[in-house]
Amino acid sequence: xxxxxxxxxxxxxxxIFLVGLAFGGWRAxxxxxxxxxxxxxxxxxxxxxxxxxxxxxxxxxxxxxRGV
Numbered sequence: 001x002x003x004x005x006x007x008x009x010x011x012x013x014x015x016i017f018l019v020g021l022a023f024g025g026w027r028a029x030x031x032x033x034x035x036x037x038x039x040x041x042x043x044x045x046x047x048x049x050x051x052x053x054x055x056x057x058x059x060x061x062x063x064x065x066r067g068v
Contacts, residue, residue: 025031
């Protein structure tokens with residue numbers, strides 16, 4: 001088999017993979033501007049909910065040591 005046939009075969013496999021990846025990204029909404037805006041809004045609000053926490057960690061008090 002000639003080497004050009006190998007390159008064409010590899011190119012075809014890579015092209016099919018990229019088309020599948022693009023289709024999956026489109027179906028998942030990766031390219032949707034509305035989805036990206038919603039994500040940015042959630043990220044900007046996320047650090048300000050629930051009052052101040054030490055180091056920004058979200059922890060639950062241990063019921064065994066509460067009030068000690």
